[in-house]
Amino acid sequence: xxxxxxxxxxxxxxxxxxxxxxxxxxxxxxxxxxxxxxxxxxxxxxxxxxxxxxxxxxxxxxxxxxxxxxxxxxxxxxxxxxxxxxxxxxxxxxxxxxxxxxxxxxxxxxxxxxxxxxxxxxxxxxxxxxxxxxxxxxxxxxxxxxxxxxxxxxxxxxxxxxxxxxxxxxxxxxxxxxxxxxxxxxxxxx
Numbered sequence: 001x002x003x004x005x006x007x008x009x010x011x012x013x014x015x016x017x018x019x020x021x022x023x024x025x026x027x028x029x030x031x032x033x034x035x036x037x038x039x040x041x042x043x044x045x046x047x048x049x050x051x052x053x054x055x056x057x058x059x060x061x062x063x064x065x066x067x068x069x070x071x072x073x074x075x076x077x078x079x080x081x082x083x084x085x086x087x088x089x090x091x092x093x094x095x096x097x098x099x100x101x102x103x104x105x106x107x108x109x110x111x112x113x114x115x116x117x118x119x120x121x122x123x124x125x126x127x128x129x130x131x132x133x134x135x136x137x138x139x140x141x142x143x144x145x146x147x148x149x150x151x152x153x154x155x156x157x158x159x160x161x162x163x164x165x166x167x168x169x170x171x172x173x174x175x176x177x178x179x180x181x182x183x184x185x186x187x188x189x190x
Contacts, residue, residue, distance in 0.1 A: 042161035063123025077158035094176035103158035
């Protein structure tokens with residue numbers, strides 16, 4: 001009679017162990033699941049850059065050579081969630097405090113068809129601007145756009161949108177009081 005009772009107890013304990021191993025992931029694991037999103041783009045701007053160049057001041061060349069170009073660039077900024085660690089998340093019941101990295105510029109995209117020569121003035125004794133020179137001017141414009149990202153406000157917009165997105169995500173996970181902060185170090189370029 002003792003053997004069947006022992007078998008029943010053993011079977012019950014095995015089923016309890018199986019049930020406990022199939023628990024849903026903890027709230028911490030669900031929050032850290034945000035890491036898998038990696039770069040979360042939360043703001044996109046389209047800007048037009050005017051490119052102006054001339055080399056009239058060279059003493060050994062005769063005549064003027066000026067160019068005016070425009071280029072349209074798409075900028076995306078967001079948060080690198082792969083940097084999120086368990087130290088950045090503090091859960092206390094239905095309360096959560098999370099510290100995110102600051103927004104950064106994810107990419108600047110200038111398509112070749114969006115680069116246009118608006119004006120070109122080349123005197124008779126000078127050569128037109130070559131494709132290589134135009135490409136160098138466009139590359140310089142891209143650097144200037146990257147450098148001005150912070151002053152455009154895209155990083156602030158990206159952080160505001162990231163706060164809204166993550167707050168909504170955490171509310172759906174069941175958190176009632178959500179506090180989102182950003183790290184003290186700030187970087188804007190990729």
